[in-house]
Amino acid sequence: MSFGDLLPSPRVLLGPGPAMADPRVLRAMSTPLLGQFDPEFTQIMNEVMELTRFAFQTTNARAFPVPGTGRAGLEAALASLIEPGDRVVVAEFGRFGLLLIEIAERCGAEVVAVRGEWGRLIDPAAVEGALRAGRTKLVAIVHGETSTGTLQPLAEIARLAHDHGALLVADCVVTLGGCEVAVDRWDIDVAIAGAQKCLSCPSGLAPITYNARAEAVIRGRRTRVQSNYLDLGQLADYWSPARFNHHTAPTAMVYGLREALRAVHDEGLEARFARHRLHGDALRAGLDASGLSLFGKEPREHRLPFLTPVVVPEGVDELRVRRRLVEDFGVEIGAAFGQLQGKIWRIGTMGYSAQRQLVLLCLAALEDVLRREGHRAAAGAGLDAALAHYTAAGAPGSPDTTDNLGATGIGRV
């Protein structure tokens, strides 16, 4: 057995996650550790909570990371709210709706699934119908469906849930930091995010926030939460002035998340959302000019700005395309799940990956690889369309991006 130094090849991560980690986040993660009850560390925890509130646009008392990936955050929410036999309505219109159903079932819920077509929004009337049919503990729904690229409006679903005495739990794993997640304004009771998408932190923590209504349900349970590790009541007691001992804080991940959220704060939410919109639109302009079709029938405002599902053209070997993109260009794009497997690619321009150089690199690489597959498109058409989009938008990305382009000249590689 011999194990060499960790020297991975360079990669441009443009899949559905992990996005490229912001180098400032990686630097923060290599900071020497503090003990978890060190006053300097508890101050860092306080800052992480404050920054989490900022990102979720909330004044909730509860806003902290669950010590696991986004999936752990979802399970923490559902396991802490659901008691055996509770009726739970789950809107399902993609892979991550199916996950919510599975988790809720494992928590002992009586799950009522409101199914929708993959790639479309869910109809609030269908959710309302399910709510009318029985007393419901909570509605669970995916905000950004990473499997299909839809962006589901939540305010009306929240209102319907509350009208029927139910809570709204929203999976915001892919959306936080990339587009509006207005927890208070939309009256979402519980929102869960991921670190490795638009926050550009490595995977491993799940920021969560919940309001007083959700907290009252958690504190008023008749039965014990079936998980110790994912018990939100215990996690909240640890992430509070009581500092009630629970798990050993994943220090380096907390450092990384703090830096990732600080980068969101430094950039500002509006500017960050606009950046994600700009580079996603430029990518889509390029894909369209390359003769590729986007998957999904919803209008622009109901699609994720930073996760673009592309239909694999007839006669093209989707796996070979992805393999060549990685082997020849170091560019990773995503495959698809379930009923969409082999039919679409998913291109993410999230967080640090939402940069002009990377969008142009992706289009150039994709054009080359598709040409080798026999796909016909005018040479450079995708690149020209993306460049034209940047020019028309009058905003060539962040000032830093422009400077880098000027200095390195890699924009036209």
Add this chain to the structure above:
Amino acid sequence: MSFGDLLPSPRVLLGPGPAMADPRVLRAMSTPLLGQFDPEFTQIMNEVMELTRFAFQTTNARAFPVPGTGRAGLEAALASLIEPGDRVVVAEFGRFGLLLIEIAERCGAEVVAVRGEWGRLIDPAAVEGALRAGRTKLVAIVHGETSTGTLQPLAEIARLAHDHGALLVADCVVTLGGCEVAVDRWDIDVAIAGAQKCLSCPSGLAPITYNARAEAVIRGRRTRVQSNYLDLGQLADYWSPARFNHHTAPTAMVYGLREALRAVHDEGLEARFARHRLHGDALRAGLDASGLSLFGKEPREHRLPFLTPVVVPEGVDELRVRRRLVEDFGVEIGAAFGQLQGKIWRIGTMGYSAQRQLVLLCLAALEDVLRREGHRAAAGAGLDAALAHYTAAGAPGSPDTTDNLGATGIGRV
């Protein structure tokens, strides 16, 4: 709101964990990310599994990290094995035995607790008595009880469990990488470790291994595991050639764990265990000479070599001592839980923290702080005893340590 750069003060971490992270681990963690299905990343996963087997001294097919802290690993094991109503015997002789009871109860087990005095070993005859009293699914026991400093022999408990058709699940969170954890030789069915103790990685992953007997129980369940996130069957399918999609791999943590396990492999198990023994013994020689008493009645071979519980002397303010150690010297030692709270300190010399400089620094700092509390001891007695121990052992730590001492001269600060 204003959030500055992450610039924590320097800390010498000599508590019960986190131990100081090895700088090579922190460097590895700042490596740019790979996608989780990238062949270079799956190769890294294979190496992590191979290194995990090495550390656990096992040929088990299943050896991978659970994506959470040690507590997540414990819950993954218990939740994946236990079905509602299963009889589970838990040996409890410290804080982490209590945790095993709590987790097993939340998994729906009928828990039979075999209680022992905190600071003593458990009597195998007591475990046998509990096994005789009813058909038992598994016995859960703590190998190294971090709350009291005991080191529980496991081979006989494993034999008893198997004689009664039960599995043995061992909490090796604090022991892996610091002393013998011979999974195959002792015939342990499931062993769970932590990253932030003797492996000197930041907290956030829980290496686990289990044998074919445990796997058969998991695969033969009649009911679904109550957790999705901590379902060992699903995690094993992801950590296998099938690469069945589950959570998004916590890439940076996997990088860090690989480097931490590689450091164990580079050092060699025997040398690593000897180093932990050496520095722990030197510390205890120094504490003894300083007029301090160790907690616990078991003989040396049944105490953790790298976690030293010290009785707080009469008339000494234990909290003020710990606070002064941090404020004046940047040295963190641990407090205690439950019935031992305020009565003992716990000093860890684990992983990268098991170094001569740090042991001597701790003794010097402690002498000074205790003097200010009115505790009487001959000046320099602790330091001299530790130095004498190093000289008598003829082994001044690792060669690197000696070189550093020579170059910086901090050994006698």
